[in-house]
Amino acid sequence: MLLQSNGNNSVIRFLPALPTNTDWSEGNVKGIRARNGFEVNFDWDNHKLTKAEIISKTGTECYVNLPEGMNVYDANDKKVNVKSAGIDIVMFPTQKGIKYEIK
Numbered sequence: 001m002l003l004q005s006n007g008n009n010s011v012i013r014f015l016p017a018l019p020t021n022t023d024w025s026e027g028n029v030k031g032i033r034a035r036n037g038f039e040v041n042f043d044w045d046n047h048k049l050t051k052a053e054i055i056s057k058t059g060t061e062c063y064v065n066l067p068e069g070m071n072v073y074d075a076n077d078k079k080v081n082v083k084s085a086g087i088d089i090v091m092f093p094t095q096k097g098i099k100y101e102i103k
Helices: none
Strands: 003-006 011-014 027-034 038-045 048-056 062-065 083-086 089-092 099-102
Touching: 003 027, 003 038, 011 038, 011 048, 048 062
Parallel strands: 011 062
Antiparallel strands: 003 011, 027 038, 038 048, 048 099, 062 089, 083 089
């Protein structure tokens, strides 16, 4: 499984069940839809997320399982202030049509 967005607040989780064989060690996905009105593009290498884009289609709050050492940035490459919403889960407000980057 490449993306999951369910549960309380439809948390976006990247690579929750990526196959462990070498065919899946790196790759990218574009245009996946996540719950609550988000479109997601992301890349991974060595079975780990390297970069993700979350495009807000509705302007709702975004809940994401943020990998350790990564941050959320807005369209101006400014770090977004996120709020903790659980273990490794953060929340941030979005604006309709704006792209947010995780890196």
